[in-house]
Every structure is written in C-alpha cells, then in structure tokens.
Amino acid sequence: MNNKTLVNSKLVCVALNDREQLNAMDSAFNEAPYKQPPTEPVLYYKPRNTWNVEGAAIEWAKDFDGNDVESMVVGASLGVVIGKEACRVNRSQALEYVGGYTIVSDFSLPEKSYYRPDIKGKCLDGSAPVGPEIISAEQIADPDGLVVTIAVNGERKSQFPLLNMERSVAELIETISHIMTLQPGEIIAVGFAGDRVPVAKGDQVAAAIEGVGTLNNTLGGA
C-alpha cells in the first residue's frame, strides 16, 4: 500500500456498468457459465496492496513463472468518496453521503472472464492509483453527467459518458450500502468503459474527468 493513498479502508469497483458493453455481451451472458445477464451490480475490490497515487509508476505484472505478462489494460472511473457513514441509504438521499469525487484508474490483466473473482488480474501491487486529489462534493452538481476519458501517450483512447452507465451513482450507493456499511473515506469506482484500454511498458496514461482532474501514471518495465 502506498502510504499517501487517498483511500481509507476500502475501494469497491463496479464492473459491467457500461450499458453498451452489457448489450454487446448479452448473448454471451445468456450462455454458460453465466446462464443469464447480471441482475445486480457486479462488484470487485481493489485491496490495500493495490492502492497507489498520482504520478506513480505502475509495475508491469509478472506471470506465475516470473516472466513479464504479455498484456495489461487500464480502465478509469469516477471515484465516489463516502463522506459520512452510509448504512442502508435510499437513492433519493444517497448523494448526501458523498464527501467528494476523485478518479480511480484500474490497471489489470485483460478481463477474459467474469465468472470467478479475478484475483490474479485485479490484485496486482500498486495497480489502483487514485487521485490526483479529492474534489468536494458541492463542486459537482450532477456526477452522472460527467465524462471519463483515458489518453495514452497524449492520444485519446477511451471516452465514457457516465450517462451510459446501467446504474447511476445514487442507485449504486443504495445497493452497496445495503450490502455493507460504508465508512468515510471509502471509495466506490462506479463504472468503467466496457472496452479496457491496452497499455504497453513505458506508456503514459492520463485518466481525466472535467472538473475533477487528471490522474497521470506511467507503466514501468520499459
């Protein structure tokens, strides 16, 4: 864990929250092993060993034989920072529990399957930079109106309007806070563009949200 991390105690990420991705994968999700599309938000954790900061170099992952992996990808999300304890809140009040907003980049192995928890792909050391800072909630009138972009070496590779999310920020806070009581400083990465962006060693990755900031990281191993 990076000691300067902005995350307190928990970073919950929401997978498969891009409506276009859900539509594109609908037939696959009706087959084995999934059998039917998800009926609830699909959640995963980036645990404490993954937490990192603005400007950090991201380690290139190794496989189980100690060799560099062939490919890595990055996704970026709005990070919703909980401002006060949130236990079983309704979506109509959910945004009152938000203390601020930031950006979460999720570096990982490519998402090949959603069937089992993806510990190997998602739990890489230092793979979850969060930042560059936390913007207070009052400065963002409508979090669902934001657009998340990813640029690699200065070239835009991904643009994800949060209006394309299957579930809104408030709806996610409602659902997640009925599973677990959320504490101040815990962060929810509410949604990633379905197409994760391939990255290479030495790449400079900039995840940006207008009004929230730009989170810059470099891939190591070059």
Add this chain to the structure above:
Amino acid sequence: MRRARIVFQGNELDITIDANDIIRTSAGDVVDVSLESDQITWLPPVKVPGTIFALGLNYADHATELAFEPPKEPLVFIKHANTLTGHKQVSYRPDGIEFQHYECELVAVIGKTGKNIKREDAMEYVAGYTVCNDFAIRDYLENYYRPNLRVKSRDSLLPMGPWIVDAADVADVSNLRLTTTVNGEVTQDGSTKDMIFDIPFLVEYLSKIMTLNPGDIIATGTPHGVVDMQPGDTVVCSIENICSLETRMVSEQEYYGDRY
C-alpha cells in the same frame, strides 16, 4: 500463547491467555476474570485487519456437496473488516431468503510482509491461527465474480475468534478436527487434512500475485455439512487445538435496529 482483543469493564484490551487460562493485558497485568464470563465482550482478534482472503470449494467433499468439480486452482475472494465480528456476538439472516449457511474455517493470520514466498518458507509468514465462520447466502449467488460481494461482504457475516493461537503452539495445522454444532447438534465434522490447497500452497500462490502484509487473513474454506440457519439459532464452529467460535443468529431488523 493465545492473543485476543476484548472489552472488559469498559476498557478495550489487547490480552494474552496462557496455558492455565490466565488473562494478562499487554502491560502484563492479570485480568481477574474467567474466559467463560459474560463480562467479557470478545472483539475480532486481529487488531488491524488487512485484506481478508477467503477460499471457496477448498474441500473436495464440500465442492461435491455444491455440485462442483474440485477446482484445479484456488478459488479466492476478498472480504473486508465490515464483515468481522467477535465470539459470542450476533450475525444476521437477511429478510426473504431461503438458504443461509455457516462455513467453519481455519484461519491463518499473516505476520510479516512478503512477496513471491516459496512454499517451504511459507509458515514463517504465518503469525497464528484462529477460527472463522464465513457465512454464505445461496439465494444471492450469481455467475459473476462468484461468490459475489452481495453474498460475502455483508456486515457481521464473518465472526472470528475468540483468539489467535501463536503458530509455534500448533504442532500440525494440516490435521485438525473441525466441527460445527447448531443448537448443540453436530452438523459438520471434518478435518483440515482434507483441504485441497493447504496453507503453504495458499501463501505461495497469493504472494505470487501480490504482496502479503501483517494483518492479512486467509480463511481456508469449509468441508462438507452445511445446513440452513434461522434467527434464534446458535452456531458453534470449533477447530481442535485452536478455538471454538459461538454466534447467535438474529433477524435483519434486530441486527440493524434503528437503521433498518
């Protein structure tokens, strides 16, 4: 030595318990109370819990019970401290479900930082052992990141303790009897010798993926014999030479009270 965290006479204490059941504070003062006393409130025994790794389908007989082939690679999922509660505390049954069951599990607590730990060195990284009950709610399972957070990340559904036994005091952790009773009746009777992926394997496996740190917790899975739990039931998960963990089931409304 055994190590625990309790609240006693209004004070939160880190305690040790010796072979004669004498309780001492971290300052060395004797706490004059019996381990069985209702004056003790047991807290989860890991003071600063880190990442909690839990194993699914890590006993062949339980995998078969759930109609799965035993896995060729560990099925690992992550939990956080919101799920933890202590010995003789309550866990809740969500409203409107059909099947919630206990999972009595041996827990290894990591004591030092390591990455790429070799199997033969793995036990040096384990500070001690305890017992947990990694409750599951089968109604909430979906085939996405299964078992999902809706099943495995709920408040109070990972009782742990009452204490951690120092690793040095456990002769052979791979051959311990594991039993569960519900309202006094034995419902699960297995042995840690039937684990598919043992603790050295798991430490090596996880540390190939990521750095393990002190306070990280590995819950190693449960054997055959799980039954439905209802509010009012008392479940006791026991592992020979480690400890017995008692939990009382309550309804969702009773658990959340004013926040329900």
